[in-house]
Amino acid sequence: MDIQAIVESFPYYLQAMGTTLKLAFGGIFFSFLIGLLVGFIRYFRVPILKQLADGYTELSRNTPLLIQLFFIYYGLPKIGIQLSKELCGVIGLSFLGGGYMAESIRGGIEDVPLIQIESGKAIGLSRVQLARYIIFPQGFLRSVSNIGANALFLLKETSVFSAIAIMDLTNVTRDLISMYYLTKEYMLMLVISYVIILVPMGLFISYIERRVRYGVFGD
Amino acid sequence: MYLGISILWDGNNLGRLLLGLWEAIKIAGVSLGFGIILGTFFGVIRTFPSSLIRIIFRIYLEIFRIIPLLVLLYVFYYILPENFNIDLPNQLVSVLVFILWISAEMSEIIRSSLMSVSKHQIESGKALGFNRLQLYQYVYFPQGIKSAIPSMINLVTRVIKTTSLLMMIGVTEVIRVGQQMIEHYAVTISTAPLWIYGFIFMLYFIVCFPLNMAAKFWERRIGG
Numbered sequence: 001m002d003i004q005a006i007v008e009s010f011p012y013y014l015q016a017m018g019t020t021l022k023l024a025f026g027g028i029f030f031s032f033l034i035g036l037l038v039g040f041i042r043y044f045r046v047p048i049l050k051q052l053a054d055g056y057t058e059l060s061r062n063t064p065l066l067i068q069l070f071f072i073y074y075g076l077p078k079i080g081i082q083l084s085k086e087l088c089g090v091i092g093l094s095f096l097g098g099g100y101m102a103e104s105i106r107g108g109i110e111d112v113p114l115i116q117i118e119s120g121k122a123i124g125l126s127r128v129q130l131a132r133y134i135i136f137p138q139g140f141l142r143s144v145s146n147i148g149a150n151a152l153f154l155l156k157e158t159s160v161f162s163a164i165a166i167m168d169l170t171n172v173t174r175d176l177i178s179m180y181y182l183t184k185e186y187m188l189m190l191v192i193s194y195v196i197i198l199v200p201m202g203l204f205i206s207y208i209e210r211r212v213r214y215g216v217f218g219d
Numbered sequence: 220m221y222l223g224i225s226i227l228w229d230g231n232n233l234g235r236l237l238l239g240l241w242e243a244i245k246i247a248g249v250s251l252g253f254g255i256i257l258g259t260f261f262g263v264i265r266t267f268p269s270s271l272i273r274i275i276f277r278i279y280l281e282i283f284r285i286i287p288l289l290v291l292l293y294v295f296y297y298i299l300p301e302n303f304n305i306d307l308p309n310q311l312v313s314v315l316v317f318i319l320w321i322s323a324e325m326s327e328i329i330r331s332s333l334m335s336v337s338k339h340q341i342e343s344g345k346a347l348g349f350n351r352l353q354l355y356q357y358v359y360f361p362q363g364i365k366s367a368i369p370s371m372i373n374l375v376t377r378v379i380k381t382t383s384l385l386m387m388i389g390v391t392e393v394i395r396v397g398q399q400m401i402e403h404y405a406v407t408i409s410t411a412p413l414w415i416y417g418f419i420f421m422l423y424f425i426v427c428f429p430l431n432m433a434a435k436f437w438e439r440r441i442g443g
Contacts, residue, residue: 062376062427064383067394067420074401075413159287163387170289183297190290198285 006185009176013193016172021197023086023166024155027093031154032147034094035101039139042106043131053102060099065160068092073164089161093154100150108143109135144212148205155201159194169193223410227418232400236415239396240422243382246310246390250317251378255371257318258325263355265330276326283323289384292316296388309389317378324374332367333359365441372434376427383423393419 038053060068069092073085083091112135120134162171173190177183227233265276283291295316299305307315336359344358386395397415404411 058428058431059424062380062431063420063423064380066383066386067416067423070394070412071416071420075416078410078413156287159289160384162289170293173293177297183301187294187297191286191294194286194290202285 001188002182002185005180005182006189009186009189012172012176013169013189016167016169017193017197019086019166020155020158020161020168023089023093023161023168024158026090027097027158028151028154030090030094031097031101031150034098035105035147038098038102039105039109039136040131042102043109043135044127057099057102060096061103065092065096065157066163068095069160069164085164085166088164089158089166093157096157097150097154100153101147104143104146104150105139107146108141109139111142112138138216141212141216145209148209152198152202152205155198156194223408223414226400226404226408226411226414235396235400236393236419236422239391239393240426242310242390243385243392244379244426246313246317246385246392247375247378247382250314250321251375253314254318254321255325258322259329261322261326262329262333265326266333266359280323280327283320288316288320288381289387291320292384292388309385312388313382313385313390317381321374321378324377325371328367328370328374329363332363332365332370334363335366336362369434369438369441372430372437376430376434379426379430380423393422 038057041049041053069088072083072092072095073088076083116134116138117130120130125133158168159170161168162174165171167175169190173186176186180186227236261276264272267273292313295312296309299307299312340358340362341354344354349357382392383394385392386398389395394416397419401411401415
């Protein structure tokens with residue numbers, strides 16, 4: 001083990017961690033927005049848009065991120081849409097994540113007990129009020145654990161960004177290995193970096209989940 | 220536009236792409252075959268009362284859940300030949316990592332589905348004088364496996380989608396084949412990436428969508 005080399009690689013890994021986190025949070029944020037939007041469209045059964053939303057959800061969930069990124073990064077410039085690789089990464093991640101978030105939100109909404117909806121109707125709430133005061137707030141709370149799982153999944157998926165030359169953790173490792181041939185050392189750093197990012201994130205998400213669970217179900 | 224899409228049936232391109240897809244599906248299939256068997260076995264072991272076994276398998280599961288698969292692929296791809304002097308072909312490295320990953324995920328699917336069998340059923344089995352093996356054979360598996368099927372199908376689609384990462388460690392699967400074609404047409408047909416990557420995108424969809432539908436169908440059947 002070349003400790004010296006490991007210590008010297010710290011700045012590279014820190015920077016790459018920053019890149020990974022920045023792009024991941026961007027992607028997760030937009031995924032969530034897309035998921036909510038699809039949720040609204042589906043709930044209000046907006047004609048045409050609903051079919052489009054359903055089609056989009058299936059497309060994004062049934063294809064790998066890598067090919068989505070390649071299409072955006074290498075394919076789209078050929079019809080004049082030229083974007084930076086970081087932007088492509090965030091768009092790709094949001095495209096993928098939006099479908100997953102939409103499914104989670106749908107699941108949460110379907111889980112809202114019928115009695116809540118019936119009670120809302122009984123006191124004369126309109127369809128919009130029903131959505132605003134009952135279905136979306138309660139449905140959202142019920143989908144929190146799946147949304148958290150999706151966030152973690154998307155964070156892990158950022159490792160694919162290295163395929164479009166973004167200097168994320170995986171790519172920095174590959175670069176360092178090809179320069180100094182210290183495979184063991186840099187691989188160790190790669191694994192540790194991901195553990196440093198993912199373990200606290202996982203713990204944080206399960207903490208939120210527990211809080212929400214306590215709020216909704218009281219246990 | 221005509222020029223662009225015609226790339227797909229130029230020469231033997233379509234056949235080559237499909238062969239690339241077949242390579243990916245072969246790796247997924249072999250890994251799933253071994254992974255599901257091994258994972259089922261692990262899943263059963265994890266329902267045993269020994270806490271030592273539970274902790275060991277929990278650690279194994281968490282490692283394969285936390286670390287992104289691409290990182291695991293790289294670790295095996297770089298470390299095996301250099302530090303253990305094991306020089307395997309890329310496909311074999313992929314299959315090895317996939318089997319370990321699938322078994323970890325599968326063990327969790329099996330464990331949770333076996334644990335979902337109601338206590339009442341288990342107690343009744345015991346009252347009838349079933350031994351442990353009989354309990355698994357006649358009570359746990361017939362009742363638990365139904366709830367495992369949707370998750371298993373989802374695992375299959377995840378594995379198929381994940382084969383896309385294999386090009387990163389030099390396996391000539393469908394995306395790598397597409398890349399080679401794009402390089403070949405770089406000068407003559409500039410829109411090649413759009414059509415070829417678009418086509419591969421649809422190929423994955425055509426393979427994974429029916430599986431996803433099947434999983435949803437099963438879920439509804441169990442639920443309703």
